[in-house]
Amino acid sequence: MKWEIVIGLEIHVQLSTQSKLFSGASTRFGAAPNSQACAVDLAMPGTLPVPNEEAFRYAVMFGLAMNADIGKRSVFERKNYFYPDLPKGYQTTQLEQPIVGAGEVEIHLEDGSSKKVRLHHAHLEEDAGKSLHEDFHGMSGIDLNRAGTPLIEIVSEPDMRSAAEAVAYLKKIHSIVTYLGISDGDMSQGSLRCDANVSVRLKGEEKLGTRTELKNINSFRFVERAIKVEAERQIDILEDGGSIVQETRLYDADKNETRSMRSKEVANDYRYFPCPDLLPVVLTDNYVVQLRELLPELPDAKAERFQSEYGLSAYDADQLTQERASADYFETVCKSCGEPKLTANWITGELAALLNRQEISIQDSPVSAQQLAGLIMRIKDNTISSKIAKQVFEAMAQGEGSADEVIEKRGLKQVSDTGAIEEMVEAVIAASSVQVDNYCKADESKRPKMMGYFVGQIMKASKGQANPQMINKILKDKLDALL
Numbered sequence: 001m002k003w004e005i006v007i008g009l010e011i012h013v014q015l016s017t018q019s020k021l022f023s024g025a026s027t028r029f030g031a032a033p034n035s036q037a038c039a040v041d042l043a044m045p046g047t048l049p050v051p052n053e054e055a056f057r058y059a060v061m062f063g064l065a066m067n068a069d070i071g072k073r074s075v076f077e078r079k080n081y082f083y084p085d086l087p088k089g090y091q092t093t094q095l096e097q098p099i100v101g102a103g104e105v106e107i108h109l110e111d112g113s114s115k116k117v118r119l120h121h122a123h124l125e126e127d128a129g130k131s132l133h134e135d136f137h138g139m140s141g142i143d144l145n146r147a148g149t150p151l152i153e154i155v156s157e158p159d160m161r162s163a164a165e166a167v168a169y170l171k172k173i174h175s176i177v178t179y180l181g182i183s184d185g186d187m188s189q190g191s192l193r194c195d196a197n198v199s200v201r202l203k204g205e206e207k208l209g210t211r212t213e214l215k216n217i218n219s220f221r222f223v224e225r226a227i228k229v230e231a232e233r234q235i236d237i238l239e240d241g242g243s244i245v246q247e248t249r250l251y252d253a254d255k256n257e258t259r260s261m262r263s264k265e266v267a268n269d270y271r272y273f274p275c276p277d278l279l280p281v282v283l284t285d286n287y288v289v290q291l292r293e294l295l296p297e298l299p300d301a302k303a304e305r306f307q308s309e310y311g312l313s314a315y316d317a318d319q320l321t322q323e324r325a326s327a328d329y330f331e332t333v334c335k336s337c338g339e340p341k342l343t344a345n346w347i348t349g350e351l352a353a354l355l356n357r358q359e360i361s362i363q364d365s366p367v368s369a370q371q372l373a374g375l376i377m378r379i380k381d382n383t384i385s386s387k388i389a390k391q392v393f394e395a396m397a398q399g400e401g402s403a404d405e406v407i408e409k410r411g412l413k414q415v416s417d418t419g420a421i422e423e424m425v426e427a428v429i430a431a432s433s434v435q436v437d438n439y440c441k442a443d444e445s446k447r448p449k450m451m452g453y454f455v456g457q458i459m460k461a462s463k464g465q466a467n468p469q470m471i472n473k474i475l476k477d478k479l480d481a482l483l
């Protein structure tokens, strides 16, 4: 392909503070419409904004996690526009002096490679309300509960070169904000949403192409698809000799296409000016130093520790640390069963498949960390084979109790009793005279392979529960005695 795709993301993250950025109204999700908007959020005359300290703390924590410059003096501006869900007529945001400056973050791609994505800046701002287009007597409804909710807008440099890189970056930001506990990161509730800026240029070209901006995409899968179709659209236009119009577009997931919303030139006149109601916010060095000390272990550091402490592969370590909850789950299982590799395999294999099928997250897993540890211990001490373990796992997922309870109730214990296995071996030998004949006549070098038939029959007879090492040994002795 001679075209190169260039992507920069603006990500809006809703901070999980109790109250709003400039008022005491609650930010709780799902309350009755307009029950959580106070006079400040409605911009009633005579009201004044009071900054919420927690929101600043969260924004600084994010900046530190991104190795970014912290804006020791940040200033709020008014971004003026008219829209029914914006009763103030302006959004309070930061433009010239944001709280978080330039930084960078490493992203990990599926093929095992990594790359750095630069952060342009991140700023604090308030969210707007929501227009509801269900039928309210032929009119739209407005819910102002969200008005004034604190957001950080995280603006990347145009450093990504494929839809997959954009998704990896978005996942990394998701993982960082949830590790820090500054947002619940719930994309279905709009706590994390993204605008994707997309342009294309001929490979080797230095100058960036004209970008379009795909607004408010709220899932990893849609980000990937939206960028792909938009890049294809732009390439088609350019190959036909046309040119790209800089505009805001909407991604329609049902039709898998992007549509023009508004052109940027006319819309982009916000008449920013410093908010006269808010003083610049000045942070002391000490405040920033203290916050840095309180940062939790972040995904990259955790992934490195998982490799050195548990001997996991880079791939497994990366998979297990993307979400803090799965990293915690892994460590709980590991501490109680002492088998890091088996634990990693079970979590990224059977458990991940189960959660995927049921479309739930690991916090809601029907198999608890204690249950999985119990299962792994029974594999380790040879009570059950790995094959039977999958049955036990499914039963635990159905709510049948601990591994020991399932093994007991369903009689799944591996048979390691010499007498019992000898009986099964003898029965199979007696019923397989042709195969025994062939075995005895065959060249010695061919015999080990020929044992497979007998092992299969014995396993079948034992419903998969006979200890495979013991079968092999007893079978070989008995067959060789017939030579």
Ligand SMILES: Nc1ncnc2c1ncn2[C@@H]1O[C@H](COP(=O)(O)OP(=O)(O)OP(=O)(O)O)[C@@H](O)[C@H]1O
Pocket: 006, 007, 008, 009, 010, 155, 156, 157, 158, 159, 197, 198, 199, 208, 209, 210, 211, 213
């Ligand atoms: N030619 C380009 N191709 C792809 N991405 C680009 C290009 N030029 C800029 N970008 C990206 O577009 C984003 C611009 O975001 P920014 O918030 O600075 O401005 P905006 O979109 O004009 O304003 P607003 O916040 O009002 O949407 C950045 O992430 C930047 O990396």
Ligand SMILES: [Mg+2]
Pocket: 010, 153, 155
């Ligand atoms: Mg922006």
Ligand SMILES: [Mg+2]
Pocket: 010, 195, 213
């Ligand atoms: Mg933008």
